[in-house]
Amino acid sequence: MTRLSDYQQICHAFQERGALPPCTLGPDPGPGFSMTLRENRLGPVTMGVTDISACRPWTGEMVSVDESDLYTVVIPLVGFHHVVQRDREVLLRPGQPTLLDATIPTRRQTSSYGPFQIMFTAVPRSALGLHTGRITDHLLATELPADDGIGSLTTFYLRNLCKQTGELSPAAAERVGRSCVELITAYVGDLLCDRPDLGDGVTDALVLRAQSFADAHLGDHDLSPAAVAASVHISVRYLHKLFADRQMTVAGWIRRRRLERCHLDLSDPVQGSWSITEIAHRWGFTDSAHFSRAFKAAYGVSPRDHRITTCTPPL
Missing domain, CATH: 1.10.10.60 (Homeodomain-like)
Structure with missing residues (x-):
């Protein structure tokens, strides 16, 4: 695990690989806080897991940057996760996905004491080829369906793929990443078109x-x-x-x-x-x-x- 004193260095190194926009932490999460970030690139996709240990609830602030032109599918694996983006807020239970826009300021909070584990899949918005305005208006920071149909298929695929990313060859990772983009496009597109x-x-x-x-x-x-x-x-x-x-x-x-x-x-x-x-x-x-x-x-x-x-x- 990586201590709080190294947190900003971790985030900086992580952002250089295109996985997250710049982050700030506050309020002080306390001396028992530690955090580990693990990520892998799969062609156009960045997939990873954040592990957090905290002695009290904490808030992570993510600030907007134009160059981080990403959508991120976030799925808590352990613990509850409170997300605020624009005028929306959602409390995610384990296994409940939401979609975030890396160009929009975001506040993430743990709702109680740790440990917490959060999985993310970051995809360039241009790769999805969908109407960004409608995604912003309807889907950001909302509970996305995951219990049946393509929602169940997508979350099951992402969670299982995340466990295998480190074992893939570069060529396989590239192909799997493209398939991942197509699946997320189908998932998000289906949600938009049902409106x-x-x-x-x-x-x-x-x-x-x-x-x-x-x-x-x-x-x-x-x-x-x-x-x-x-x-x-x-x-x-x-x-x-x-x-x-x-x-x-x-x-x-x-x-x-x-x-x-x-x-x-x-x-x-x-x-x-x-x-x-x-x-x-x-x-x-x-x-x-x-x-x-x-x-x-x-x-x-x-x-x-x-x-x-x-x-x-x-x-």
């Missing part, structure tokens, strides 16, 4: 991205709303809401696009050697009878009659 007050431009872009993904995977028999939602980092529930707001359903839109592709291929003389079943299967239909019924409901003729009418040259 009902997103602007029309943002939601329209999400729908277009979802439709583009589905269009590129129409032939995948496993294509589902869950797969489409995952491709744009939003929840299935929110994906259904986006489509419902536009008087559509996800499954209905996928079925219509598949039928349109089949309709086009059945009209093409070049594809005359392909059977109707083969064309239907190519575009994601697994049941020939179901395909025929859906095709006739959409176009008023059977697939066979449509092919005869469009592909047979006039006499």
Whole structure:
């Protein structure tokens, strides 16, 4: 453990490696205070653990610096952790994550006597590619969900990865770090997109991205709303809401696009050697009878009659 007299030196060395913005300590945590900082770089990500021993509650002040352009996912492992950033404050229990912005002054407090252990994962904000204003408005210094879904997956992954960081080769650390960024992006993006007050431009872009993904995977028999939602980092529930707001359903839109592709291929003389079943299967239909019924409901003729009418040259 490192004593209080070395605290500022520890923080300075830690900050030089890009893990934390400058820190000041106050009030005096007392003679029983000690602190250890451990961190590892994983490509764009810095991950580490802070161990604190204190004889009374203490406060750590973190001041803003523009060059520390980081978001930090903070998860207490032992003890409760009180965080204040801007006008928000949150008391975190062990395993409860929050998100902090290193460019915003932050106050961290232990709520009782030590020991305490806090895990952090610092990611450059540019790596997430998300709307920073919405993150600031909605997610900073709040309790982020961690009991199910992608929240549970993310916290489980980060906690277990933190135990293994020192054992990774440089190449493996780089790859794992990029995967870590993608997972945090999916987690934060899902939280943002579940909020009902997103602007029309943002939601329209999400729908277009979802439709583009589905269009590129129409032939995948496993294509589902869950797969489409995952491709744009939003929840299935929110994906259904986006489509419902536009008087559509996800499954209905996928079925219509598949039928349109089949309709086009059945009209093409070049594809005359392909059977109707083969064309239907190519575009994601697994049941020939179901395909025929859906095709006739959409176009008023059977697939066979449509092919005869469009592909047979006039006499």
